[in-house]
Amino acid sequence: MSYLHKFRRLPTLTPLCPTARRLSAFYNRDSASRIQLFSSMSDRSDEPTQNSGQPFNSAPSFRETSPPNPNWQLRQGLPDHVEPGKSWKAEEEKGWKTWNLSDISPREIYPLLTSCIVPRPIALVSSTSSDGIPNLAPFSYFSMVAHNPPLLSISFSHSPRTGKSKDTKENILATKQFTVSIVSEPFIEAANITTVDAPADIDEWDISGLTRSASIDVRPPWVKESAISFECELFHSYEIRPPNSDEVTNTLVLGLIKRTHIRESVLTASGTVDPAKLRAVSRLGGDMYARIGEGFELSRPPWTVIRSQVMSETE
Numbered sequence: 001m002s003y004l005h006k007f008r009r010l011p012t013l014t015p016l017c018p019t020a021r022r023l024s025a026f027y028n029r030d031s032a033s034r035i036q037l038f039s040s041m042s043d044r045s046d047e048p049t050q051n052s053g054q055p056f057n058s059a060p061s062f063r064e065t066s067p068p069n070p071n072w073q074l075r076q077g078l079p080d081h082v083e084p085g086k087s088w089k090a091e092e093e094k095g096w097k098t099w100n101l102s103d104i105s106p107r108e109i110y111p112l113l114t115s116c117i118v119p120r121p122i123a124l125v126s127s128t129s130s131d132g133i134p135n136l137a138p139f140s141y142f143s144m145v146a147h148n149p150p151l152l153s154i155s156f157s158h159s160p161r162t163g164k165s166k167d168t169k170e171n172i173l174a175t176k177q178f179t180v181s182i183v184s185e186p187f188i189e190a191a192n193i194t195t196v197d198a199p200a201d202i203d204e205w206d207i208s209g210l211t212r213s214a215s216i217d218v219r220p221p222w223v224k225e226s227a228i229s230f231e232c233e234l235f236h237s238y239e240i241r242p243p244n245s246d247e248v249t250n251t252l253v254l255g256l257i258k259r260t261h262i263r264e265s266v267l268t269a270s271g272t273v274d275p276a277k278l279r280a281v282s283r284l285g286g287d288m289y290a291r292i293g294e295g296f297e298l299s300r301p302p303w304t305v306i307r308s309q310v311m312s313e314t315e
Contacts, residue, residue, distance in 0.1 A: 062276035115285025127171035136204040140283035150257040176234040177218035181226035
């Protein structure tokens with residue numbers, strides 16, 4: 001599980017199951033410990049708030065456009081005579097700020113890098129402990145690694161305060177199984193609530209209201225609300241230590257994708273996924289999430305096509 005910073009109020013769970021009652025007691029111990037989700041909840045008015053900005057536009061946001069510089073030529077570099085290159089070039093006058101990351105603390109590095117390396121896809125990871133306790137949590141240190149064999153990666157940070165590692169990581173190392181579901185706009189609030197740093201006996205499936213869908217090859221279920229889910233087995237794990245240190249600060253997990261579940265409704269005629277229908281959500285810096293806006297195609301130029309032009313200009 002990770003953590004939340006800006007929240008709106010957690011809605012009442014009805015009927016109150018044992019997990020919900022424990023959660024309610026946990027968050028009502030004092031006002032400082034109440035969850036307030038930054039995203040929309042049942043008590044949200046239609047007026048924009050400081051945290052939410054403008055009201056969410058529920059219409060699909062993705063559209064395909066031409067590339068920024070459709071007339072780009074070999075060796076042109078940045079086309080700074082037209083927008084957006086012209087403004088981008090002008091920004092160089094403000095200069096650069098440089099950080100030596102060995103001179104600043106991990107606490108300072110985290111917000112810097114998570115705002116730089118964007119957008120990051122979100123893995124909503126379902127795992128089960130060796131005792132059968134379910135866990136559901138999102139992670140944005142996540143990516144595809146290879147297609148042969150089909151591998152994905154998730155990196156788990158250890159708490160700098162307690163040194164404790166994530167329950168998800170411990171479950172994966174213990175059972176060698178997990179699922180990853182891709183997060184889309186319609187259920188982002190439910191995925192976000194699973195980041196809560198609740199006690200170990202709190203079931204994130206319960207508080208999120210998301211639906212378990214039985215896996216075929218692994219024990220942990222996948223999220224039925226997700227349009228894409230992967231059943232995975234542990235392929236390899238690697239403990240990460242800072243230079244000249246024996247302290248493990250992160251664990252990198254490689255998952256072998258055994259089976260993929262994809263909604264028919266998001267597939268194209270060629271069998272790939274339509275980004276406009278998937279409506280995937282990504283992470284930016286801080287508490288910010290992003291939706292996919294516009295896309296454009298740029299084909300990879302074959303050497304046989306550009307060879308003569310490249311060679312003639314070098315002679």
